[in-house]
Amino acid sequence: MALNNTYDAHHARPVQARPVQQETAVGAGAQILLLSLLGPAIGMGTAGWLTGLTFAFATWAVLSRALHRSRLPSFGPANRVTLGRATLVGGVTALVADSFRSAPPVSLLVGLTAVALILDGVDGKVARRTGTCSPLGARFDMEVDAFLILVLSVYVATDLGPWVLLIGGMRYVFVAAARVWPWLTTPLPPSTARKTVAALQGVLLLLAGADLLPRPANTGVVLLALGLLVWSFGRDVLWLWRTSREAGTAGAAGTGDPGTPVPELVAR
Numbered sequence: 001m002a003l004n005n006t007y008d009a010h011h012a013r014p015v016q017a018r019p020v021q022q023e024t025a026v027g028a029g030a031q032i033l034l035l036s037l038l039g040p041a042i043g044m045g046t047a048g049w050l051t052g053l054t055f056a057f058a059t060w061a062v063l064s065r066a067l068h069r070s071r072l073p074s075f076g077p078a079n080r081v082t083l084g085r086a087t088l089v090g091g092v093t094a095l096v097a098d099s100f101r102s103a104p105p106v107s108l109l110v111g112l113t114a115v116a117l118i119l120d121g122v123d124g125k126v127a128r129r130t131g132t133c134s135p136l137g138a139r140f141d142m143e144v145d146a147f148l149i150l151v152l153s154v155y156v157a158t159d160l161g162p163w164v165l166l167i168g169g170m171r172y173v174f175v176a177a178a179r180v181w182p183w184l185t186t187p188l189p190p191s192t193a194r195k196t197v198a199a200l201q202g203v204l205l206l207l208a209g210a211d212l213l214p215r216p217a218n219t220g221v222v223l224l225a226l227g228l229l230v231w232s233f234g235r236d237v238l239w240l241w242r243t244s245r246e247a248g249t250a251g252a253a254g255t256g257d258p259g260t261p262v263p264e265l266v267a268r
Contacts, residue, residue, distance in 0.1 A: 023075040023079075023080070023083070024059075024060050024063045024064045024067065024075075024083075025060060025064075027059065027060065027063070027083040027086065027087060028056045028057060028059065028060035030083075030084075030087045031052070031055065031056035031059065031086070031087045031090040031091075032052075032053065032056050034087055034088075034090065034091045035049065035052040035053065035056070035090070035091065035094055038052075038091055038094065038095070038108070039052075039094075042095075042098075042104065042105055042108070044094065044095075044098050045098050045101040045102070047097045047098055047100060047101060048094045048095065048097050048098030048101075049094070050097075051093055051094050051097035051098075052090055052091070052093065052094030052097070055089075055090040055093050055094070056090055059086055059090065063083075063140065066136055066139075066140070067136070070134070070135070070136045072134060072136060074132075076127070076130070076132040076134070076137065077126050077127075077130050077132065078123045078124070078126040078127035078130065078132050078133075078137055079123075079132075079136075079137050079140060081119055081122050081123035081126055082123045082137065082140050082141050082144055084119060085116045085119045085120065085123070085144050086144050088112045088113075088115055088116040088119075089116055089144055089147060089148045089151065091112045092109060092112050092113050092116065092148065092151055092152075093147075093151050095108065095109045095112070096109070096151050096152075096154055096155045099155060099158065100158070106209075106210060106211055109155075109209070110206060110209070110210050113148070113152065113202070113206050113209075114206065116148060116202075117148075117199075117202045117203065117206065120141075120145060120199070120202070121199075123137075123141055124141065145198065145202070146171045146172070148202060149167060149168050149171075149201050149202055149205065150168030150169065150172070151168070152168070152202065152205040152206060152209060153165050153166075153167045153168030153169070153205060154168065155205075155209050156205055156208050156209050156218075156222060159215070159218070160208070160215075160218065160219055160222060163226075164222055164226075166226060167201060167205065167222070167225055167226050167229055170229055170230075170233060174233065174237075183240055183241070183243075183244035184237070184240055186240050186243055186244065188236055188239065188240070189239075191236075193232065193235075194232055194236065197228045197229060197231070197232040198232075200225065200228060201225050201228075201229060204221050204222065204224060204225035205222065205225060207221055208221045208222050
């Protein structure tokens with residue numbers, strides 16, 4: 001038992017490490033199973049297979065490492081829902097990678113994406129109702145959402161042009177910028193508008209990718225998505241900049257040194 005357990009000082013009880021890690025392996029297995037069902041059915045090429053397998057193993061590796069570091073006492077029902085969404089996103093990723101060889105079945109791509117988007121509203125509710133909210137679960141949910149938007153933007157960009165990639169890449173540019181300007185990592189206040197804009201990205205990109213509208217209409221839909229995203233990011237960046245300036249002014253006033261940053265800001 002000593003090899004299977006680690007001790008969680010925060011919860012004051014033993015953490016069953018092995019069962020938690022095994023659930024990530026089950027998730028990877030489910031992604032590979034989905035790929036093995038999709039591949040022969042649609043005649044998936046090498047790019048689709050390799051991309052799907054890479055996604056499955058990368059998800060397993062990253063999530064296993066995160067679970068080991070967080071030392072959660074259990075994987076939790078909400079994370080299982082998110083893992084199910086990740087499985088569907090892996091299937092969408094494989095289809096999009098294969099689309100560079102031949103057009104994928106649009107109905108299949110739309111179906112997998114639609115279910116993944118619907119489940120996005122489920123895992124949060126499950127976490128709150130079961131009392132299993134955690135920083136890891138929130139981050140896992142966010143990363144799955146962000147990657148799905150990136151994949152959808154790649155798919156739509158093949159028809160409308162590379163400018164669509166701005167939608168999928170904006171969040172990753174923000175993360176990269178935060179390494180240069182640490183004030184961007186300051187926690188943002190809750191915002192219904194931010195959540196709404198984030199949810200609309202997947203819906204609008206899916207609408208454009210479903211090929212239901214004329215090309216000009218699809219362009220308008222994607223421009224709307226991009227405009228909303230730029231507004232949302234711009235508003236948050238402005239708030240973060242003002243907050244950092246106010247915190248810096250308060251810190252300088254308290255220390256008498258105009259160049260001394262606020263300790264809390266540095267810690268973040």
